[in-house]
Amino acid sequence: MTEPKPFVNIRNAQKSYGTLEVLKDISLQVARGEIVAIIGPSGSGKSTLLRAINDLDPLTGGEVWLEDTQINKKLPHRQYEKHINQVRQDIGMVFQHFNLFPHLSVRENVTLAPKLLKGLSDDAAEALAREQLDKVGLLDRIDYYPSRLSGGQKQRVAIARALAMKPKVMLFDEATSALDPELVEEVNLVMKKLAEEHMTMIIVTHEMGFAETVCDRVIFMDKGVVVEEGPPSKIFRNPDNERTQNFLRKHLANANR
Amino acid sequence: MNLDFSVIPAYLDVVLLGAVWTIAITVAAALLSFVGGIILAVIALYAPLVVRLPFRLFAWLFMGTPLLLQLFLIYFGLVQIGIDLPAFVAGVVGLGLHFAVYNSELIQTSILAVDRGQMEAARTLGLSRGQALRKVVVPQAVRDVIPPIGNNMIALLKDSALVSVIGVSELTLSAQLAIGRTYRPFEFYLLAAVVYYVINLGMEAVQRRIERRIAAAR
Ligand SMILES: Nc1ncnc2c1ncn2[C@@H]1O[C@H](COP(=O)(O)OP(=O)(O)OP(=O)(O)O)[C@@H](O)[C@H]1O
Ligand SMILES: [Mg+2]
Numbered sequence: 001m002t003e004p005k006p007f008v009n010i011r012n013a014q015k016s017y018g019t020l021e022v023l024k025d026i027s028l029q030v031a032r033g034e035i036v037a038i039i040g041p042s043g044s045g046k047s048t049l050l051r052a053i054n055d056l057d058p059l060t061g062g063e064v065w066l067e068d069t070q071i072n073k074k075l076p077h078r079q080y081e082k083h084i085n086q087v088r089q090d091i092g093m094v095f096q097h098f099n100l101f102p103h104l105s106v107r108e109n110v111t112l113a114p115k116l117l118k119g120l121s122d123d124a125a126e127a128l129a130r131e132q133l134d135k136v137g138l139l140d141r142i143d144y145y146p147s148r149l150s151g152g153q154k155q156r157v158a159i160a161r162a163l164a165m166k167p168k169v170m171l172f173d174e175a176t177s178a179l180d181p182e183l184v185e186e187v188n189l190v191m192k193k194l195a196e197e198h199m200t201m202i203i204v205t206h207e208m209g210f211a212e213t214v215c216d217r218v219i220f221m222d223k224g225v226v227v228e229e230g231p232p233s234k235i236f237r238n239p240d241n242e243r244t245q246n247f248l249r250k251h252l253a254n255a256n257r
Numbered sequence: 258m259n260l261d262f263s264v265i266p267a268y269l270d271v272v273l274l275g276a277v278w279t280i281a282i283t284v285a286a287a288l289l290s291f292v293g294g295i296i297l298a299v300i301a302l303y304a305p306l307v308v309r310l311p312f313r314l315f316a317w318l319f320m321g322t323p324l325l326l327q328l329f330l331i332y333f334g335l336v337q338i339g340i341d342l343p344a345f346v347a348g349v350v351g352l353g354l355h356f357a358v359y360n361s362e363l364i365q366t367s368i369l370a371v372d373r374g375q376m377e378a379a380r381t382l383g384l385s386r387g388q389a390l391r392k393v394v395v396p397q398a399v400r401d402v403i404p405p406i407g408n409n410m411i412a413l414l415k416d417s418a419l420v421s422v423i424g425v426s427e428l429t430l431s432a433q434l435a436i437g438r439t440y441r442p443f444e445f446y447l448l449a450a451v452v453y454y455v456i457n458l459g460m461e462a463v464q465r466r467i468e469r470r471i472a473a474a475r
Binding site for chain 2: 112113117
């Protein structure tokens, strides 16, 4: 079997804060269109790994590649800034706490970056905003300010904002963790829709059910290493590693409480 | 009691013209102090040390010395190095920079209070740090700082009386002019006080309108 060329390629990622080693030599390849879930206990380094992909938390060692571009390549400061701003346009990110821009309307949240960075005209930006908001089912909220949206709506706008840059890959860091339980599903539905469109996605999540139905592959991390990875059926139903088993057992117990 | 307010009408036009100058100086200096305050705040927080230090010195100079002295320095002192500003301009520059330093302190605090996630979200979309500051962080910081800046601007209005000493015929100097002709200090200082108060009310009304507009956009 020939492996497809990796789309996102993390090679020997290391990250330390002082003497605290948060990522210990992690390698991870994601193919185009693949949907990968990263699970693991709190503090295991999931966010750090995800945020290393767009260099929000720069690695202290190792490489991150998107297609043929090394994201974290060594460059003089000025050139590096230019490079990273360009690369980040291709990498959408969705945060646990949405981070919508509260001083801008929903429309402006979605169009800010495309207008600024791609020089979209007002008309083109309007069409783009409508297209993306329609996709997340919030076209009727286009004139609202974020403060008037529910948490689920905010996160859907945040997804639309990221999609408006037409990214090649989407990163989700616990996109539904801050939501009231009844609002989780509407965000999950949007993510499922993206999955059907074969968006490449890397999803840090505590929702095992969602990971199981949507993702092609599950990565279990603990203490800065990838302990086990495989298809969801394998990881969730029949994990090899004891740490994986323990984590899932505890997690299930918590979820049922 | 020896008060005679009947002298006022004859000099009302002089005093009101003074009021117009006071408003002009206050508005111009307020704008300068606002824009200057934002620029100074961004420099203080983000510029490299070589840029930051001289501005730090500048801020210290403007906060640690009397405004009156600063006005003298700008109007009389700068002439010696070939910068001959008209009195009105010198007054606006002096008042504007002085209050820019105070506004900058407020804006810095406010910028630091903007959630870190805002900068992060902007950067992940591909905005540069400058773009993120300009479009995302600073607008939010400024929005939050409008009420305290409004208070600074009331102080600015009151301190604008100081520019009378460099010969701008604003409200206080105009009142003095009328007093020189009529020897009626109480009447005209009282009149000037009333006019200051009215301008003050006007500024508060403007501030409330701005705050309402901001609140509507939340
Ligand atoms: N800026 C920082 N300085 C020091 N330590 C940090 C910093 N950021 C993260 N850490 C540490 O790195 C480790 C991994 O953090 P990370 O946020 O990646 O974990 P996580 O797997 O995402 O956890 P959670 O499920 O709670 O989000 C933790 O021990 C955390 O305390
Ligand atoms: Mg995390």
